[in-house]
Amino acid sequence: MSSAARIRALADKQAIHEQMCRYIQAVDRCDLELLKSTFHHDGTVIFGIFDGNAHAFCDYDIPFIKDNLIWAYHRIANVLIEFDSDTLARAESYMLGNAAAALPDGTRINCPDNMRYRDVWEKRDGVWKMRHRDLVMDWNGCWPYAGREDGEFAAYRIQGSRDRNDRVYQLGLVP
Template structure:
């Protein structure tokens, strides 16, 4: 494998891992499932099963407990051997809970990915949770600014402004003095 091929494989793998995270935070089932092979197995908390069941279980849990979540992806190690790759991906989970408290947790996703028909997807995931804690609640910055959501309000759906194409600014110029 050339260095360029290895770099392209690594990027495709990272893209698959990112689709999981964004798909969960935006409740975008199609995007979430595109990170996994349909016959994948995931062990996360007390859940062990396939990707479609994981999405349904996770969405129900997150909708009941949180108004917003962010699955932040951090350090990534990739070991590629032919059409199989093993990754270790550090994560930081942040959530705004329905009771207005804030929850942080950190750990690692340990994945085995396989390439089928030229596409890398997760085949096996095990989640290692290493710490968790609550953060004091503070007001969300700028929430009271008139027109703050003219460009779009955050949404746990494909209505989130991050899906808009082309992205445009609809707010009037304003330089606070």
């Protein structure tokens, strides 16, 4: 592989990784348009809770999150990307998520999970987006929420928000 091809492959891997991060930002900030921007319009997902068109999934997922979760935070790790061509790639990434939800009686619960995403990425018009994403659930749990706001935790004044008022938008990191 030539130096130019290796540099292009690294740039493409970085572009895909950034899209993976935007997907996570979109879910945690409940940003529907950002979430849709990570998929091609004809993309698909197989998540079990929703199987079908990726944009229809986005239309389902963001309201579900807003209606059922108090907050959610996700991280990706162990990202492996392999190219099939200059415009097609396969990837696996690990996702560790954590969310708080309220039961009908008002009791709060903490719900961590560890999943893997299996993706097909396609570069169209110079932009990498997902053509397909599978979700593999490896484990999850649930226990009483024990969030703390006392002692030293009371000193943390900057709170995240689940919309475009979050400070990440002020940094200009989200288009």
